[in-house]
Amino acid sequence: xxxxxxxxxxxxxxxxxxxxxxxxxxxxxxxxxxxxxxxxxxxxxxxxxxxxxxxxxxxxxxxxxxxxxxxxxxxxxxxxxxxxxxxxxxxxxxxxxxxxxxxxxxxxxxxxxxxxxxxxxxxxxxxxxxxxxxxxxxxxxxxxxxxxxxxxxxxxxxxxxxxxxxxxxxxxxxxxxxxxxxxxxxxxxxxxxxxxxxxxxxxxxxxxxxxxxxxxxxxxxxxxxxxxxxxxxxxxxxxxxxxxxxxxxxxxxxxxxxxxxxxxxxxxxxxxxxxxxxxxxxxxxxxxxxxxxxxxxxxxxxxxxxxxxxxxxxxxxxxxxxxxxxxxxxxxxxxxxxxxxxxxxxxxxxxxxxxxxxxxxxxxxxxxxxxxxxxxxxxxxxxxxxxxxxxxxxxxxxxxxxxxxxxxxxxxxxxxxxxxxxxxxxxxxxxxxxxxxxxxxxx
Numbered sequence: 466x467x468x469x470x471x472x473x474x475x476x477x478x479x480x481x482x483x484x485x486x487x488x489x490x491x492x493x494x495x496x497x498x499x500x501x502x503x504x505x506x507x508x509x510x511x512x513x514x515x516x517x518x519x520x521x522x523x524x525x526x527x528x529x530x531x532x533x534x535x536x537x538x539x540x541x542x543x544x545x546x547x548x549x550x551x552x553x554x555x556x557x558x559x560x561x562x563x564x565x566x567x568x569x570x571x572x573x574x575x576x577x578x579x580x581x582x583x584x585x586x587x588x589x590x591x592x593x594x595x596x597x598x599x600x601x602x603x604x605x606x607x608x609x610x611x612x613x614x615x616x617x618x619x620x621x622x623x624x625x626x627x628x629x630x631x632x633x634x635x636x637x638x639x640x641x642x643x644x645x646x647x648x649x650x651x652x653x654x655x656x657x658x659x660x661x662x663x664x665x666x667x668x669x670x671x672x673x674x675x676x677x678x679x680x681x682x683x684x685x686x687x688x689x690x691x692x693x694x695x696x697x698x699x700x701x702x703x704x705x706x707x708x709x710x711x712x713x714x715x716x717x718x719x720x721x722x723x724x725x726x727x728x729x730x731x732x733x734x735x736x737x738x739x740x741x742x743x744x745x746x747x748x749x750x751x752x753x754x755x756x757x758x759x760x761x762x763x764x765x766x767x768x769x770x771x772x773x774x775x776x777x778x779x780x781x782x783x784x785x786x787x788x789x790x791x792x793x794x795x796x797x798x799x800x801x802x803x804x805x806x807x808x809x810x811x812x813x814x815x816x817x818x819x820x821x822x823x824x825x826x827x828x829x830x831x832x833x834x835x836x837x838x839x840x841x842x843x844x845x846x847x848x849x850x851x852x853x854x855x856x857x858x859x860x861x862x863x864x865x866x867x868x869x870x871x872x873x874x875x876x877x878x879x880x881x882x883x884x885x886x887x888x889x890x891x892x893x894x895x896x897x898x899x900x901x902x903x904x905x906x907x908x
Contacts, residue, residue: 480896483761485793489875493756494886497894500781501903502744507720511554514724515561518711522727523735528565528709532638538570543636545581545659546643548609549592549763550770553644554721556598558711562640563604577632578607581643581663584670584828586799587611608632612667621704628666629705641702641729642711645736647744647904649776649835650679651698652689655712656733661701667828673697674831676820686777687741687904702729712736714743717899741904746897749908751783753892754885756878758900759792765900768855768863769798769829772836773901775848779839780905781895787847787885788839789868790900791878795854797863802829810862811845813837833864840864851878 476495481488508514519528532538544562547553559578566576578597580588587609593602601607610630611617618628619635633639641659648654662670678684678693689695707729714723714736722743725736759765759774771792778788797803805827809816817837820830839848850865851874860867870877886892897903 480898482756482758482791482896482898483765483900483902484758484791484874485765486762488761489758489791489878491756491875491879491882491896493882493896494894497896498748498752500746500748500895500897500905501717501899502746503742504717505714505722505739505743507716507718507722508724511557511721512561514721515557515711515726516564518724518726519561519565522709522732523725524728524731525709525726528562528726529569531709532565532569532571538575539637540575541636542566542571542576542638542640543579543633544576544640544642545579545633545663546596547659547663548580548582548585548588549596550585551644551654552715552719552763553596553642554713554715554719555596555642556601557721558642558713559597559601559605562642562711573604576605577636578605579630579633579664580607580609581659582610582612583662583665584612584667584799610664612665612670615666618666622701625672627669627701627704629660629701630664633660633664634705638708639706640709640711641707643713645712645714645725645733645740646902647686647740647777649686649773649901650674650684650831651694652685652687652692653733653737653740655736656710656729657695657698657702659702660705660707661698664705665701669701671826671828675826676834679831679834680821687906689737699730714740717902744899744902744904745906746903747906747908748781748895750893751786752781752895753785753889754787754789754882754894755781755897756789756791756882756895757897758790759794760900760902762793765792765794767796767798768792768794769802769832770794771850772832774897775839776835777901777903777905778897779842780907781897782839782842784842786843787849788843789849789851789878789881791851791874793854793874794852797855797859798832799829801827802832805830805833806863809864811864813840813845813864836864849881
């Protein structure tokens with residue numbers, strides 16, 4: 466949905482960007498377009514919504530029936546959840562799953578919750594408390610997947626070689642959970658991504674996110690047909706075998722809105738259709754200035770994740786556009802990602818040449834490759850980062866241009882918008898309040 470205020474040219478209207486754990490209030494010209502989807506309504510009772518979805522799943526018998534068909538309770542059950550970078554309402558999901566498992570004779574002691582970290586760092590005790598709550602942490606075993614710990618993996622394929630978290634592979638019953646949202650590489654998150662890249666080994670992730678895959682224009686937001694990133698994830702998840710899926714969608718305020726449970730492919734596909742409607746916004750021209758964000762907490766805590774907000778703004782960008790992105794990030798990302806950015810120090814063209822020529826994929830290089838799409842479109846000088854969490858000298862080496870000057874993030878952002886609008890009467894300005902949680906499409 467594209468909203469344009471028809472007030473007087475010199476009038477202004479308020480907008481709020483997602484920023485850290487809250488919202489950053491700003492004022493933009495009344496003629497500016499606010500790009501966001503219609504959103505979705507929160508479920509009145511999150512736990513009840515999950516229970517209902519387990520009882521009436523999509524493309525699958527109810528969870529209780531699947532468990533009964535086995536004749537006796539499964540000796541072990543693995544449940545995957547997303548890590549802290551995804552704002553998933555895990556507590557009602559895992560609580561409802563444990564209710565069904567207990568009713569089928571599966572004790573909590575037979576259940577392991579695996580945090581599907583993919584290539585991300587292990588979770589901290591505080592992050593686990595945020596993700597699951599104290600009560601669930603006392604009830605069940607919770608572990609992190611570690612992609613470079615080969616001792617904790619088992620091979621499932623030799624050509625190409627793929628290894629997956631052993632606790633998940635060996636579990637008698639496998640449940641994948643997660644959040645469905647637009648994903649700037651795989652089309653949508655959720656579904657098969659709970660296994661690949663969530664639970665696979667380092668080499669698989671490197672191949673899954675290799676130069677050729679990331680260079681394919683179909684490796685983008687909202688596209689799954691022919692998307693090599695999506696197709697590889699589906700293939701790997703199919704090799705492992707998933708007995709039941711529970712994916713959720715959330716509102717703009719991070720409340721549970723929908724639950725899509727059952728068959729991994731069918732339930733995920735239905736959820737994706739709902740997300741496309743709820744988050745979709747249409748643009749029909751390039752903008753002179755696009756103001757966006759890193760998605761707020763927990764996504765905007767690292768520069769690595771902040772890149773998603775840059776890439777998902779691309780449908781609104783032309784070669785003369787300026788992109789202003791606000792993020793609260795206090796860390797760059799993994800040591801490998803930071804080292805890569807510092808090695809090339811803004812020379813993204815040289816990075817692309819080297820990445821294309823070298824079959825060895827450096828951890829997290831795919832994020833720099835995706836960011837290079839934006840760099841190629843508008844240039845380094847017109848990607849402005851507004852951030853107070855990273856040293857300014859460091860920011861200048863991250864293939865962005867820091868927005869400097871007096872005042873905090875809000876002050877500098879507002880000043881830039883005001884000066885841009887004053888110096889360019891009639892400029893086309895757009896704001897994306899939800900950042901990467903909005904899926905833009907050219908009309």
